[in-house]
Amino acid sequence: MNVLAFFAAAVQSTRSLWRIGQTVLGIIFRHPITGTSIIPILPDGRIVLIRRRDDGRWALPGGMVDWGEDIPTTVHRELHEETGLNLVKIQRLVGVYSSPDRDPRIHSICVVVEAEVDGTMEVQDTLEVMEIRAFSLNALPPEPMSHDHSRQLQDYLNGLTTLA
Known part of the structure; x- marks a missing residue:
């Protein structure tokens, strides 16, 4: 072989x-697993996305809530683990997404927040993340995003708060 x-x-x-x-x-x-997606906004207004190693697609940073954590703690931890950025402030709830097929791996409920962030972008978790990039609103990647992140990002850009 x-x-x-x-x-x-x-x-x-x-x-x-x-x-x-x-x-x-x-x-x-x-029972579904609870997770988060973060829409990280840099001081200059650009949105930070990660390219996932498992499917090669762009995605919002985020992940599963650990036992004993609340959502803000998960947002802080996952943001830093995947991007190296610091959470300044959670700005708003974008939505809660619970469709059983939204994540191809498991049935998960995803709480999506907009977050003001700062610091230096640097891949921390090389097993999950292959690239980090900041995009201006008029230059977001055109390809389909991982999971249902295209919908999450579009709802954010449309100013919606979604329960789906």
Whole structure:
């Protein structure tokens, strides 16, 4: 078996294990997992996005709420873990997204907030994030975003507060 074939088999095996793990978690818990998405706004008004390593798409930073955390603590932690940026202030609630198919990995409920941020952008979690970039409102990436982040970002840009 050559190296490429071995790597392909390992990736397929990992995907199969993940699907099995998702099924087991769904059977055990039968409840959605709570997470956050953050719309980080730099002082100059640009929006910070990350490029996810798992699907190669642009996304909003964010992640799952850890046991014992509240949403503001998760926002602060995930923002720093994925972008290296500091949370200055949570500006507003953009929405709560709960569609069972919004995240291809699990059924999750996502609380989306706009956040004023500062600091230096630097990938902290290289297993999850391959790139960080700040975009002006008229130069957001045209490709589909990961999960339902295109909808979350569009709702934000339209000034909506969404319960979906």
